[in-house]
Structure formats: C-alpha cells, structure tokens
Amino acid sequence: MATDYDAPRKTDDDSESIEALKERVPDKLSGSVDSEDADNPSGFELPGADLSDLELDVVVLPPQEDEFTCIECFLVKHRTQIDHESAIGAVCRECAA
Ligand SMILES: [Zn+2]
Numbered sequence: 001m002a003t004d005y006d007a008p009r010k011t012d013d014d015s016e017s018i019e020a021l022k023e024r025v026p027d028k029l030s031g032s033v034d035s036e037d038a039d040n041p042s043g044f045e046l047p048g049a050d051l052s053d054l055e056l057d058v059v060v061l062p063p064q065e066d067e068f069t070c071i072e073c074f075l076v077k078h079r080t081q082i083d084h085e086s087a088i089g090a091v092c093r094e095c096a097a
Helices: 002-044 047-058
Strands: 067-069 076-078 081-086 089-090
Touching: 067 089
Parallel strands: none
Antiparallel strands: 067 076, 081 089
C-alpha cells in the first residue's frame, strides 16, 4: 500500500515539526501560564485532599468501650484480655504473664 511508504516520511516530518513547536511553545504559553498559575492555588485547597489527611489521623482511634490499650505492649485488645489494671492503665494477659 502507498501508506507504507508515507509512514516513515511522516515520522521524520513529525520529529522536525515537534522540535519546531517546542521552540514556539514558550512564546505562545507565556500568556496562558498566568491563567494556569491563578487556578493552581485553588487546586491545592481542595477539601478532598484535607479530608484524606484527617482520615489518616483518625485511624489512631482511642480504644472502644470493649477494648483497651495495653500500657506494656501498646496493643489494642479486647477487655477480656486484661490481666489487671494499674493506676496508669491496663496490662494485657500476655504482658502480665
Ligand atoms: Zn500487653
């Protein structure tokens, strides 16, 4: 097909045209860059990004009512695993053993 012969020529022409465009791009974008910079600040203030950070902090939840944090191993365990409670907190059975 004739297109097979044209393909190699087109790639060569594209590479040359792309280089020519790169040289022209800075001059053409110089005017639009200002508008993009004005939009970027609002992009950083997206509430979604802040919520994701808050969720990461919330992951460190205090123990539930039926759970406790062992003062020895700092693991959150079910209250049935409490061996004894001291003035500063509960100790799990594994640490008390
Ligand atoms: Zn423990």
